[in-house]
Amino acid sequence: MSRLGWIILAVVVVVAGAFLSMTSFGSTERRTSRVAVAASAPDAEPAPERPGQLVVPVAGVRPSAIADSWNDPRGGGSRGHHGTDIPAPGGTAVVAAAAGRVEKLFRSGLGGITVYIRSPDRRWIYYYAHLAGYTPGLAEGQAVRAGQSIAYVGDTGDAGEGNYHLHFGMQRMQPDQRWYQGEDVNPYPMLAAAAPTR
Template sequence: MRRLGIAAALVLAAVVALWIAALKLLPDAPADRPRPVPASTAAVAQLPGLLHVPVRGVARSALRDSWGDARAGGARAHHGLDIPAPAGTPVEAAAAGMVEKLFESHDGGTTVYVRSPDRRWSYYYAHLAGYAPGLAEGQAVQVGTPLGFVGDTGNAGAGNFHLHFGLSRTAPDQHWAQGEEVDPFPYLVGRAPRR
């Protein structure tokens, strides 16, 4: 009987150890905030993973989630992540892909759209002061490839130097500016998005 008790205690200890190990493998829970990403098996299979911080020299710990913050006096919600940095700081590709569009827009100013190799993600870089030398549509980029420089173009406001980084889930046949906007913050700081 005593052997049975010892065996049961060992089995219980092993189960507890496995449970603790499994908890350590799970990602940290993000802040309790609604996220626009719908839960679905297809969506989970397409997650882009941890992204490179697209402004050179900015630490992950310095990033602040600005998704949903009021803009234009409350007329619209912010859909992206603003990364403040000094004017002219290099902006780098957050993920591998292809430069799909170099675009000058009223709101985003000087912008770059990069599409993932499977065309299921679009990475948007806005308010740039200018493009990296030689950057061209159709160009393949790797993580860290220079794309441009932090600026205040578009509706950023004079002297409000930052990169607006956007992330969209797209279908392969969608246009470069289409797709479902997704909060990029969890993908830059290493937290699982809320589903």
């Protein structure tokens, strides 16, 4: 083969190699969802080491950035706020504040897209509201660990368009009570305690 032939062959091999390195022969849908989840779900805080301590349920938010909004007026002053609002950009990963089992995936007028997770001892419900959507595959009955991605920050329900935040609530439960029957408890002290201790 002539020198020109070898040069042409080398160029063809290089171009073909470059093309193959940019091409995937697997499922595009699976690859895209992995990238989307990885991009929107940065690592969460480590799981708590002390009882009564929770993981901050919005990825990338520090305990010091959370304000206590318990009992602030809502509904034009007709009711108090029973939870802690954590502002974050829309689509930010929402993670489980504590281990448990998904008890209910629900959509309501006030909370919008919501998740209720019950603690393993059935004495607590952790409530996540105003979500943009759930992490792919999240289902009722599924066990989750503290810090596991479960959903995405949104503005659904009565949050108001563009008012992206997670409403995080807690209810003290009797083991036989249903997901909506608990007694509201201020989660702020347990979220503020999520700062690492040395």
